[in-house]
Amino acid sequence: MRLIESIREMTAWSKEQVREGRTVGFVPTMGYLHEGHLTLMRRAREACDRVVVSIFVNPLQFGAGEDYEEYPRDLTRDSRLAESAGVDVLFAPAVREMYPKGYHTFVDVERLTEGLCGASRPGHFRGVTTVVCKLFNIVRPDVAYFGQKDAQQLAIIRRMTEDLNLPVSVVGVPIVREADGLAMSSRNVYLSPEERQAALVLSKALARARDLVESGERDAARLRQTITETITAEPLAAIDYVSIVDNRFIQPVDTLAGDCLIALAVRIGKTRLIDNMVVEV
Numbered sequence: 001m002r003l004i005e006s007i008r009e010m011t012a013w014s015k016e017q018v019r020e021g022r023t024v025g026f027v028p029t030m031g032y033l034h035e036g037h038l039t040l041m042r043r044a045r046e047a048c049d050r051v052v053v054s055i056f057v058n059p060l061q062f063g064a065g066e067d068y069e070e071y072p073r074d075l076t077r078d079s080r081l082a083e084s085a086g087v088d089v090l091f092a093p094a095v096r097e098m099y100p101k102g103y104h105t106f107v108d109v110e111r112l113t114e115g116l117c118g119a120s121r122p123g124h125f126r127g128v129t130t131v132v133c134k135l136f137n138i139v140r141p142d143v144a145y146f147g148q149k150d151a152q153q154l155a156i157i158r159r160m161t162e163d164l165n166l167p168v169s170v171v172g173v174p175i176v177r178e179a180d181g182l183a184m185s186s187r188n189v190y191l192s193p194e195e196r197q198a199a200l201v202l203s204k205a206l207a208r209a210r211d212l213v214e215s216g217e218r219d220a221a222r223l224r225q226t227i228t229e230t231i232t233a234e235p236l237a238a239i240d241y242v243s244i245v246d247n248r249f250i251q252p253v254d255t256l257a258g259d260c261l262i263a264l265a266v267r268i269g270k271t272r273l274i275d276n277m278v279v280e281v
């Protein structure tokens with residue numbers, strides 16, 4: 001596996017793949033890899049001739065007072081894990097390489113970014129779409145893999161790719177969970193043992209909602225009520241949002257129909273966790 005830190009070297013490698021007629025699969029990450037990331041890499045490995053993983057903790061998508069400084073980083077461990085998943089190139093640029101002095105260009109997807117994490121983290125998705133657009137231009141992948149765990153992000157990247165005619169197929173990969181149901185996340189390392197237990201309330205609340213949908217419930221307000229009650233029963237949990245939206249434009253729905261996304265963000269102590277499920281009605 002090759003470690004590339006410069007954009008020029010990454011671009012030269014990508015052009016070479018195009019010349020050789022090889023397909024490139026790409027998995028953008030912020031590192032501190034876990035089984036969720038490795039699942040994305042394996043999907044890429046199965047489908048593409050070459051696999052690139054980026055590791056870049058993107059300062060542009062963190063708001064003031066968020067965890068940019070504390071975000072876990074371990075390139076040595078990540079290199080070992082990526083290599084074991086059959087990755088060909090690890091692209092790990094420095095912040096100055098991605099945003100040199102004089103940088104002033106941003107990509108903004110409207111409407112889909114207004115609610116959910118967009119409302120709680122102003123500017124977050126502008127940072128995500130800007131960096132993903134740059135990474136697509138640098139890596140030039142044929143296929144890019146994103147986790148369903150960040151469902152709003154996935155919908156926004158699909159929108160951006162379609163709206164800007166970016167020549168990349170975007171593939172969504174289902175949420176990978178711990179044995180007890182907790183969605184894997186790099187931020188789970190922040191949790192104390194008590195908080196780790198309390199964090200199960202997210203997947204539990206979603207499971208209750210799923211049971212209700214399966215037994216015929218279609219009213220979004222009643223489903224949100226059940227989820228809210230389940231979460232507030234956990235003393236260590238504080239709700240950021242519980243939203244039910246259509247899975248394409250991320251707009252609130254009153255009655256479930258078609259593909260709906262039930263999404264939550266909950267603070268467990270100081271750690272903000274997200275989880276979701278898509279229901280097809």
Ligand SMILES: Nc1ncnc2c1ncn2[C@@H]1O[C@H](COP(=O)(O)OP(=O)(O)OP(=O)(O)O)[C@@H](O)[C@H]1O
Binds near residue numbers: 150175177184
């Ligand atoms: N549990 C998971 N299942 C599937 N995909 C995941 C999972 N966790 C992360 N991903 C995906 O991996 C990619 C990189 O995500 P990222 O590096 O932000 O990891 P993360 O664990 O979500 O970190 P955090 O939520 O703490 O920021 C994203 O496309 C994300 O959706």
Ligand SMILES: CC(C)(CO)[C@@H](O)C(=O)[O-]
Binds near residue numbers: 029061128
């Ligand atoms: C897509 C991404 C790598 C952009 O920084 C990030 O938002 C993430 O890890 O989900």
Ligand code: BAL
Binds near residue numbers: 030061062150
């Ligand atoms: N997984 C999304 C990246 C973030 O929380 O900033």
